[in-house]
Amino acid sequence: MTLPRISVSVKSAILHDDQVLLLSYDDHSGFHYNLPGGKAQEGESLRDAVRRKVQQETGLDVTVDRLLLVTEYVPATWNDEFGTVQKTQFTFLSHPLGGTTPRFQDPPDPIQIGFEWTPIGKLTEVYLLPRINEPLIAALHGRLSDPFIDRW
Helix, strand or coil: CCCCCEEEEEEEEEEECCEEEEEEEEECCEEEEECCEEECCCCCCHHHHHHHHHHHHHCCCEEEEEEEEEEEECHHHHCCCCCCCEEEEEEEEEEECCCCCCCCCCCCCCCEEEEEEEEHHHHHHCCECCCCHHHHHHHHCCCCCCCEECCC
């Protein structure tokens, strides 16, 4: 039996003054926002992956708090809309240590446009990928009964 290839990634909902840091992108999916994060490396804990990816993508150092969401992407369910690799994403609440002014990575990501501190209440108005706006808001307010999201 061959084991399936599954990508494991982390995201960080960095919270500061009731605002969440979003990264803006323009790519094949069009203009959208993402939370900072990316793939975990083999042998790396998920919290360590959050700290590393946030530092790489924003220059910010963070403390990693609680797990907010687990999001699953099964390609066949979504007609391969976001690729052919199955994905599992763990989203953690984080808080900045020190500064709150993000910077672009070096070298810059060619599809990243900018950064935006977005009030929690305005998260429903942005195109966030994966599409976790409502569960993210509920999780940030401690009102999410099931942290498992099976829609991308």
